[in-house]
Amino acid sequence: MEPIFTNDAIVFGILMISLGFVFYTENIKTGFWAKFYKIVPGLFMAYFIPAIFTTFRVIAPEWEIENTTGEVVQQKSQLYYVASRFLLPAALVLMTLSIDLKAIFNLGSKALIMFFTGTIGIIIGGPIAILLISIFSPETVGGADFDAVWRGLSTLAGSWIGGGANQTAMLEIYQYNPSKYGGMVIVDIVVANVWMAILLIGIGKKDKIDKWLKADTSAIEELKEKVITFSKKVQKNPSLTDYMIMLAIAFGTVGFGHFASKYLSAFFADFVGSIDSQTWRNIFSFLGSGFFWLISISTIVAIILSYTKAKNYEGAGASKIGSIFIYILVATIGMKMDLNQALENPGLMIIGFVWMTIHAGLLILVAKIIKAPYFFLAVGSQANVGGAASAPIVAQAFHPSLATVGVLLAVFGYAIGTIGAIACTILMELASTL
Numbered sequence: 001m002e003p004i005f006t007n008d009a010i011v012f013g014i015l016m017i018s019l020g021f022v023f024y025t026e027n028i029k030t031g032f033w034a035k036f037y038k039i040v041p042g043l044f045m046a047y048f049i050p051a052i053f054t055t056f057r058v059i060a061p062e063w064e065i066e067n068t069t070g071e072v073v074q075q076k077s078q079l080y081y082v083a084s085r086f087l088l089p090a091a092l093v094l095m096t097l098s099i100d101l102k103a104i105f106n107l108g109s110k111a112l113i114m115f116f117t118g119t120i121g122i123i124i125g126g127p128i129a130i131l132l133i134s135i136f137s138p139e140t141v142g143g144a145d146f147d148a149v150w151r152g153l154s155t156l157a158g159s160w161i162g163g164g165a166n167q168t169a170m171l172e173i174y175q176y177n178p179s180k181y182g183g184m185v186i187v188d189i190v191v192a193n194v195w196m197a198i199l200l201i202g203i204g205k206k207d208k209i210d211k212w213l214k215a216d217t218s219a220i221e222e223l224k225e226k227v228i229t230f231s232k233k234v235q236k237n238p239s240l241t242d243y244m245i246m247l248a249i250a251f252g253t254v255g256f257g258h259f260a261s262k263y264l265s266a267f268f269a270d271f272v273g274s275i276d277s278q279t280w281r282n283i284f285s286f287l288g289s290g291f292f293w294l295i296s297i298s299t300i301v302a303i304i305l306s307y308t309k310a311k312n313y314e315g316a317g318a319s320k321i322g323s324i325f326i327y328i329l330v331a332t333i334g335m336k337m338d339l340n341q342a343l344e345n346p347g348l349m350i351i352g353f354v355w356m357t358i359h360a361g362l363l364i365l366v367a368k369i370i371k372a373p374y375f376f377l378a379v380g381s382q383a384n385v386g387g388a389a390s391a392p393i394v395a396q397a398f399h400p401s402l403a404t405v406g407v408l409l410a411v412f413g414y415a416i417g418t419i420g421a422i423a424c425t426i427l428m429e430l431a432s433t434l
Contacts, residue, residue, distance in 0.1 A: 050334035089298035094322030096302035098314035114380030121359035140347035162417015165289035191352035234315030261293035383409035
């Protein structure tokens with residue numbers, strides 16, 4: 001159904017008003033809003049309000065219209081594309097300028113342990129979900145040949161361990177019926193976004209969660225303190241020149257990232273295509289993704305810049321500008337969430353939510369055992385399920401200096417996404433035959 005507003009300029013205005021409302025009410029220190037934001041984080045509201053607008057068809061990420069010849073044509077908002085391809089890499093540059101890479105590595109092994117725990121949770125969650133649902137509703141996890149549900153679920157495994165490129169690779173490997181693939185995409189969007197919403201709510205309770213986990217957050221606090229101390233040391237009243245130079249650094253890097261990613265993705269797509277083994281071609285398919293190279297190049301350039309005088313622009317508010325871009329991205333992600341879609345295929349949705357519950361449960365169990373902070377749990381999960389678009393969002397919610405941790409883990413997720421998804425699919429196929 002066509003939404004009320006289809007013009008991206010109008011929709012962007014609505015999203016910005018939503019963000020302005022959130023920031024205004026979040027800074028009211030007394031009364032209802034003060035109590036409200038003690039329970040619900042502002043970042044969650046920045047995500048949830050656009051989702052409400054989409055649910056009631058005020059705005060929409062995509063819709064169908066009938067043209068003059070009677071043909072149904074798909075229309076799509078470009079706001080998420082602009083936010084993820086322009087503002088996200090720019091934000092990563094601005095928030096990474098002041099990063100202390102050595103301090104990030106000093107965070108220790110728990111970040112990687114939680115990341116791999118999230119990966120294992122996805123790998124085993126799929127087959128367990130199939131086994132559980134088959135007890136109550138065998139037809140939900142059935143299907144034959146290319147209509148087999150396990151084939152469709154393989155695309156979720158690709159998306160939730162790696163990202164879009166891995167998801168496409170799994171569709172090509174297992175040849176799920178394209179006419180039914182849209183249902184899997186809806187499950188992917190709804191379940192992943194609901195889980196992200198839960199993680200964002202948890203950030204507001206991170207101190208209580210860390211206390212329950214008996215977590216040692218000293219390394220994280222030390223990293224945050226280093227950035228805060230450095231920021232205060234170089235703090236200045238920014239001039240127009242400062243703002244222009246910061247934007248030049250950010251978007252100049254983004255421009256270079258787009259330029260280089262075009263050639264690198266084409267080169268590696270040809271290289272991967274020349275590999276004789278179909279299995280290995282699919283495993284390395286993510287190297288042909290322009291988005292993968294865009295995020296990787298932007299992050300690498302930003303890390304290099306962090307060893308130059310450019311890092312002093314943190315004192316002029318570089319990470320604050322980056323945070324603005326991140327909040328706009330959050331709003332466009334929220335816009336993709338239509339709560340009505342959760343009702344379209346309840347059987348598949350149940351599989352998805354059971355699957356994600358297993359993923360979450362394993363993360364909580366391991367975090368409790370190794371006393372890992374909630375930061376590692378949340379970012380480790382989103383580096384798998386959300387990828388490079390949302391892992392930095394969750395990471396920077398703890399502190400802008402931590403956004404790079406989310407990116408590095410998410411990029412690693414792309415690398416192992418297809419391998420992990422294949423392992424998961426083999427288990428799901430076995431579960432479907434039991």
